[in-house]
Amino acid sequence: MPLKALALNCTLKADAAEVSSTDAMIAVLAKAFSDKEVSITEPVRVAALDIKPGVTSDEGDEGDEGA
Numbered sequence: 561m562p563l564k565a566l567a568l569n570c571t572l573k574a575d576a577a578e579v580s581s582t583d584a585m586i587a588v589l590a591k592a593f594s595d596k597e598v599s600i601t602e603p604v605r606v607a608a609l610d611i612k613p614g615v616t617s618d619e620g621d622e623g624d625e626g627a
Contacts, residue, residue, distance in 0.1 A: 565593055567603040574607040 567589065571580035583603070590600045 563598040565589075565598055565600045567600050569603045569605045570607070571605065572607055574605065576605050576608060 567586045569580065569582045569586060571582045573580050586600065586603050593600055
C-alpha cells in the first residue's frame with residue numbers, strides 16, 4: 561500500500577499566492593519522499609484556516625475550520 565504524507569505549511573503568510581520558504585522546504589521533502597515511494601498530498605497552509613487559539617474539549621458550532 562503506498563504511503564502518503566500531509567504537509568502542514570505553518571508560514572505566517574495566509575495567502576497561498578505568496579511564496580514562502582516553507583513552500584521550498586516542502587518541495588525538497590516531496591522529492592526526498594518520492595525517492596522512497598511516499599507522496600505528499602496538497603500542502604495545507606495553516607494560516608489560511610480559521611483555527612482558534614487555546615485548548616478546549618468542545619469548540620461547538622463556532623469551532624475550528626474543518627473540524
